[in-house]
Amino acid sequence: MTTRYADRMEGVKPSAIRQLLQYGADPNIISFGGGYPDASLFPASELQAIFTELLSGPGELSLQYTHSTGMPKLREQIAARMAADGVTTEQDNVLILQGSQQGLDLAARLLINPGDLVATEAPTFLGALIAFNPCQPEYLAIPMDEDGMMTEVLEQQLQAGRRIKLLYTVPDFHNPTGITLSLARRRHLIRLANQYDFIILEDSPYREVRYQGEKVATLKSMDSEGRVIYFGSFSKILAPGLRLGWSVASSEITEKLGLLKLAADTQCSTLNMAAVSLYLERHDLDAHIQVIKARYLAKKETMMSVLKSEFPADIRYTNPHGGLFTWLEFPESFDSEKFMLEYAVPQARVAWVPGATFFPTQQRKNFARFSYSTHSEEKTLQGMSALARLLKKHL
Ligand SMILES: Cc1ncc(COP(=O)(O)O)c(C=O)c1O
Incomplete structure (x- = not known):
């Protein structure tokens, strides 16, 4: 049987990031891909x-x-x-x-x-x-x-x-x-x-x-x-x-x-x-938010410290004053998804969200979203340093 879907389904396609986010579930890979909050901060x-x-x-x-x-x-x-x-x-x-x-x-x-x-x-x-x-x-x-x-x-x-x-x-x-x-x-x-x-x-x-x-x-x-x-x-x-x-x-x-x-x-x-x-x-939600903010600031600083001191100088990144993400810009010819799949995942055991998928029209490949919210500082240091070493070899 051929199902005659509504015209609007033309715009409904599985997202490429669904597959990429599967790395988040693999305990052997340090994924900076998911934009999840740190679960230890939930007031359970x-x-x-x-x-x-x-x-x-x-x-x-x-x-x-x-x-x-x-x-x-x-x-x-x-x-x-x-x-x-x-x-x-x-x-x-x-x-x-x-x-x-x-x-x-x-x-x-x-x-x-x-x-x-x-x-x-x-x-x-x-x-x-x-x-x-x-x-x-x-x-x-x-x-x-x-x-x-x-x-x-x-x-x-x-x-x-x-x-x-x-x-x-x-x-x-x-x-x-x-x-x-x-x-x-x-x-x-x-x-x-x-x-x-x-x-x-x-x-x-x-x-x-x-x-x-x-x-x-x-x-x-x-x-x-x-x-x-x-x-x-x-x-x-x-x-x-x-x-x-x-x-x-x-x-x-x-x-x-x-x-x-x-x-x-x-x-x-x-x-x-x-x-x-x-x-x-x-409860005092604002007091709880203060706790969340202190944790994320520490986590952000950890990621920033590796980006600043260990990453190749031609990789640019944002230093946000809040939220969960930093955005990396690689040299124009760099394909961040290809590099992740071919090198970063198999060799450094590190993943992220390639930037192309976030562009509504012309998809640019030389960007990546990294979230610093999920992992411990120790894991962030480990993953980011491994990636820095790999990038230095290739860039
Ligand atoms: C910019 C933005 N809007 C909306 C949402 C959806 O959030 P919610 O869990 O409230 O549906 C997110 C979640 O990551 C987000 O980043």
Whole structure:
């Protein structure tokens, strides 16, 4: 039988990184590929006590269906956290999501018609492309420098008549580069959105994991026309297995996203929402985030120390002030995937995510994403030093 799939499946292909990430499961390989948080930082005993308590109580509170937009108490708690970060919002403008990944899927379905132009950073978060592709957009890839997306290039494109419907950005500790969008560029982006009438998806799951420097105001806090949809997540500050994130948007957009959420999965897990709400009530999440930040800073410094002192000088890398990733740029002719498969995995037993897959349009091969969050400092030193020795032989 020939199954006649919907046209949108044209854009749905298995990702090359699925196969590459299998190295993460091999104990003989030190993989810097997965963007997983350090599991030893999850507040497991606190969550265990909370889950036990919830499950010993009345079922309506933890095991029953609840509001599709999310548990009201948790929406209120999130609104308060957003307010503390400079985004004044009502509980009604907060929608609880199955991780921010679900927000990307819902926003795509809300806004993208086949052929619509969607602007993204180049490179960009692969999960966003995976969420957008079934809606069949065209992409406008905007290059980045050390201040993030080059909004002047975006402006040139807009002036030249490219009409974008939607712009997707990861402004804080961008995945995959670790770069943060500067304040001046944020202001510029908002001006462009207002002038050229497009929606901004501000996806910021790493925002609270800043361990150096001053935080930069969110795009949402500068949004006077209701055209920014902000996505936050508990994945990097509590635990990704809870699958809880949120959006903050205008009432109109929140309502429509809520309708799509109802169609997609009815609601997020009542038990998990109740648990996170109780965690926020009983424990000091900000104190927990301080612990996370101290660990990631130490881990980042370890990776940076090898990159600085042992790697060939013509390999450039970012030194992020937060988040989980650094982005390596090799000489133009270097193919980071080929080198990884032919040399790094068999000889140094080290893996990463080759950079090409993060580019929405022209895939560039001489980049790589390294995550410093998962391994101990000792393993990071071991893997990075082995790789440095191998690279010196080949470059
Ligand atoms: C930029 C970005 N957005 C969204 C997500 C999805 O996160 P969540 O676990 O909240 O769905 C990730 C996860 O790595 C990410 O890096």
